[in-house]
Amino acid sequence: MAAPYDREDGLPPAAPPHGADAYDPNYVPDSVKTFVAHLYRHIRDKNVYEIHQMYEGGFQRLSERLFRDAPWPSAEAVAPYCDGDHVFLLLYRELWYRHAHARLSPLTAANRAESWTNYCDLFSVVLHGVVNMQLPNQWLWDMVDEFVYQFQSFCQYRAKLKNKTEDELQQLKQFDKAWNVYGVLNYLQALVEKSMITQILEREKEGLEQFTATDGYDYEGGSNVLKVLGYYSMIGLLRIHCLLGDYHTALKCLAPIDLNQQGVYTIVIGSHISTIYHYGFANLMMRRYVDATREFNKMLLYILKYKQYHQKSPQYDQILKKNEQMYALLAICLSLCPQNKLIDENVSTQLKEKYNDKMTKMQRYDDEAYAAYDELFSYACPKFITPSPPVLDQPLTNYNQDAYRLQLKLFLYEVKQQQLLSGIRSYLKLYSTITIGKLAQYMEMDEAMLRSILMTYKHKMHAVDSDGKIVSSADFDFYIVEDVIRVVESKPTKRHGDYFLRQILKFEEMIGELEKVQFD
Amino acid sequence: MATDQTAETYTVEDLVALNPYNPDILNDLEKFVNEQVASQTYNLDANLSLLRLYQFEPERMSVQIVASILIKALMAMPGPDFSLCLFLIPEHVQMEEQFKTLIVLSHYLETARFSKFWDEAAKNRHILEVVPGFEQAIQAYAIHVLSLTYQKVPRPILAEAINIEGLALDKFLEYHAANSGWIIEKGRQSQVIVLPRNEINHPELKKNTADTVPFEHVTRIFPVLS
Numbered sequence: 001m002a003a004p005y006d007r008e009d010g011l012p013p014a015a016p017p018h019g020a021d022a023y024d025p026n027y028v029p030d031s032v033k034t035f036v037a038h039l040y041r042h043i044r045d046k047n048v049y050e051i052h053q054m055y056e057g058g059f060q061r062l063s064e065r066l067f068r069d070a071p072w073p074s075a076e077a078v079a080p081y082c083d084g085d086h087v088f089l090l091l092y093r094e095l096w097y098r099h100a101h102a103r104l105s106p107l108t109a110a111n112r113a114e115s116w117t118n119y120c121d122l123f124s125v126v127l128h129g130v131v132n133m134q135l136p137n138q139w140l141w142d143m144v145d146e147f148v149y150q151f152q153s154f155c156q157y158r159a160k161l162k163n164k165t166e167d168e169l170q171q172l173k174q175f176d177k178a179w180n181v182y183g184v185l186n187y188l189q190a191l192v193e194k195s196m197i198t199q200i201l202e203r204e205k206e207g208l209e210q211f212t213a214t215d216g217y218d219y220e221g222g223s224n225v226l227k228v229l230g231y232y233s234m235i236g237l238l239r240i241h242c243l244l245g246d247y248h249t250a251l252k253c254l255a256p257i258d259l260n261q262q263g264v265y266t267i268v269i270g271s272h273i274s275t276i277y278h279y280g281f282a283n284l285m286m287r288r289y290v291d292a293t294r295e296f297n298k299m300l301l302y303i304l305k306y307k308q309y310h311q312k313s314p315q316y317d318q319i320l321k322k323n324e325q326m327y328a329l330l331a332i333c334l335s336l337c338p339q340n341k342l343i344d345e346n347v348s349t350q351l352k353e354k355y356n357d358k359m360t361k362m363q364r365y366d367d368e369a370y371a372a373y374d375e376l377f378s379y380a381c382p383k384f385i386t387p388s389p390p391v392l393d394q395p396l397t398n399y400n401q402d403a404y405r406l407q408l409k410l411f412l413y414e415v416k417q418q419q420l421l422s423g424i425r426s427y428l429k430l431y432s433t434i435t436i437g438k439l440a441q442y443m444e445m446d447e448a449m450l451r452s453i454l455m456t457y458k459h460k461m462h463a464v465d466s467d468g469k470i471v472s473s474a475d476f477d478f479y480i481v482e483d484v485i486r487v488v489e490s491k492p493t494k495r496h497g498d499y500f501l502r503q504i505l506k507f508e509e510m511i512g513e514l515e516k517v518q519f520d
Numbered sequence: 521m522a523t524d525q526t527a528e529t530y531t532v533e534d535l536v537a538l539n540p541y542n543p544d545i546l547n548d549l550e551k552f553v554n555e556q557v558a559s560q561t562y563n564l565d566a567n568l569s570l571l572r573l574y575q576f577e578p579e580r581m582s583v584q585i586v587a588s589i590l591i592k593a594l595m596a597m598p599g600p601d602f603s604l605c606l607f608l609i610p611e612h613v614q615m616e617e618q619f620k621t622l623i624v625l626s627h628y629l630e631t632a633r634f635s636k637f638w639d640e641a642a643k644n645r646h647i648l649e650v651v652p653g654f655e656q657a658i659q660a661y662a663i664h665v666l667s668l669t670y671q672k673v674p675r676p677i678l679a680e681a682i683n684i685e686g687l688a689l690d691k692f693l694e695y696h697a698a699n700s701g702w703i704i705e706k707g708r709q710s711q712v713i714v715l716p717r718n719e720i721n722h723p724e725l726k727k728n729t730a731d732t733v734p735f736e737h738v739t740r741i742f743p744v745l746s
Binding site: 181261 | 543564565599610627630633666668673707739
């Protein structure tokens with residue numbers, strides 16, 4: 001029997017697959033032979049249901065049982081069981097490297113470079129070849145998600161130069177083209193363009209095309225792969241631009257997807273969560289707190305209702321993690337821009353349980369407040385990256401935290417500017433009319449300072465949206481006539497329209513359930 | 521290879537829309553920034569694309585161009601363009617003197633400390649006069665914030681916010697009275713300027729939008745209705 005796999009050994013370079021001396025890439029257990037043969041046949045038969053079962057279930061089970069700490073057999077070794085099919089082997093390798101990234105850290109630069117090459121080959125086939133498969137949406141989403149993840153992971157890896165060995169540095173020099181940011185972005189952009197997904201979505205609105213209605217699948221004998229990869233690539237681009245700190249472009253990439261409707265992005269829960277998390281985060285950094293709050297609320301409510309159904313899925317841990325992060329971001333949004341009408345009660349209860357103390361601190365705007373903002377932001381933010389390759393001849397440092405530190409610093413800077421506003425809120429709620437002079441006296445500041453703060457409140461609470469309109473997010477408001485401040489009383493408004501809409505949908509759901517009940 | 525010829529057949533906006541992740545368009549984007557400065561126009565998308573390319577290839581960054589982009593972004597207030605740009609500029613670059621100055625200026629504008637702003641701007645005229653139209657853009661922003669806040673603003677407050685005094689201010693007020701609907705009245709201690717009514721400084725004008733339902737939400741029940 002093979003000796004136990006020793007991860008500490010330097011992995012032999014270049015030729016795939018990699019493993020310690022104990023791992024035999026050519027040894028294929030019987031269960032793997034069957035797995036490969038069946039998966040290959042299901043793909044040829046376009047049996048999406050069976051493919052999904054094997055992909056979600058079979059692959060995970062075999063990985064748990066046989067390959068907990070070892071790579072799967074090499075593509076060359078399993079080739080005989082799938083007719084050596086070139087495209088199937090690209091898919092197999094994608095799974096191979098995904099497994100390696102998840103279980104066999106740390107990977108060398110050479111390993112990562114090979115995975116990059118495989119993605120290039122795979123995407124090139126999809127973009128240029130005529131791919132005739134139908135693959136489950138879960139698999140296609142995981143492909144794009146993993147692609148972005150491995151890019152992010154590589155950027156983090158190569159930015160930690162301090163403790164790298166000569167060999168590792170040599171590999172970084174050798175594989176300097178792997179995971180270059182231009183390539184990554186251009187592949188995703190190419191998938192979006194070649195699939196013509198934006199045009200498809202436009203035409204769908206006018207009833208000229210079926211896409212969402214069929215969950216992205218093609219029932220006319222064609223393939224769903226390019227279209228759905230193109231669709232998911234929009235979310236991939238949203239994510240990468242967030243990692244780079246370009247929130248404006250991130251939201252632009254997502255623009256063709258209408259978040260007010262169900263869509264292909266809601267079919268796979270991983271894609272639903274990733275979309276809303278990054279959308280919300282981008283809006284938060286652009287100071288559009290109300291938009292972020294609204295979407296976080298919807299997503300958190302959804303997770304609350306449906307997470308029990310995903311307990312057995314391999315994505316469950318990720319779902320829980322993102323759930324916690326979104327509560328943290330929601331706490332930040334509500335502290336900077338209080339809203340009393342937007343949050344569902346169940347979400348509000350959860351939020352209070354998790355962050356009541358922190359939110360009280362954050363609304364105080366002193367040093368403890370900054371610490372709380374810092375903590376929540378650092379916990380919940382994406383893993384920002386520095387996209388440029390390292391310069392390898394200077395003294396070696398770790399600069400993998402630089403991007404994160406910049407975003408955090410600018411975020412806290414914004415928090416500081418809003419520090420002035422908390423006092424205003426508490427004081428003005430006590431008066432319907434007060435002169436500037438009097439209020440300045442109570443707040444122990446000079447009139448000029450007070451006037452600045454009042455204008456700052458107006459500026460911060462009234463954003464200019466993408467159409468140039470002014471949108472107010474103020475929970476209470478005022479105006480000034482000469483030197484008298486008049487506070488506007490906000491009457492709690494009953495949102496009848498919204499209430500009826502919700503009830504209609506709820507009853508429709510219930511009727512649907514009842515109709516399904518069969519009497520014997 | 522993108523040559524001058526290519527730049528003539530495609531506009532820069534085309535390049536940014538069709539092929540943004542392309543190191544070859546960097547020079548075109550830099551030229552475009554200078555064009556925006558010269559012709560007093562502005563394009564956020566193109567400037568963000570350039571800052572992104574500088575992120576990918578830090579050796580090619582031009583400090584002068586970045587400064588112009590930031591000044592243009594300041595002029596776009598109340599939009600958040602300035603911070604959107606800062607998110608893309610490495611920390612060590614932001615430590616340079618002229619960028620620290622621009623950040624301070626942005627801070628004063630964000631917190632409506634107009635008199636401090638104009639003082640600091642005067643001290644740094646050499647950085648700012650590179651971009652024509654700067655003063656007017658900031659004055660427009662100041663008036664915007666005043667319009668959100670005041671129904672009637674005392675003359676000295678307006679003067680401080682837009683950095684215009686005396687006869688020049690009289691002319692300015694005359695112009696806006698004729699063209700922007702401003703009304704000049706006698707107030708308790710000085711002249712007051714009645715600014716045009718809008719939803720923000722006249723909340724009673726606000727339609728009860730709280731109960732209107734956006735069309736997108738209504739579409740959610742279309743499947744039910746059919």
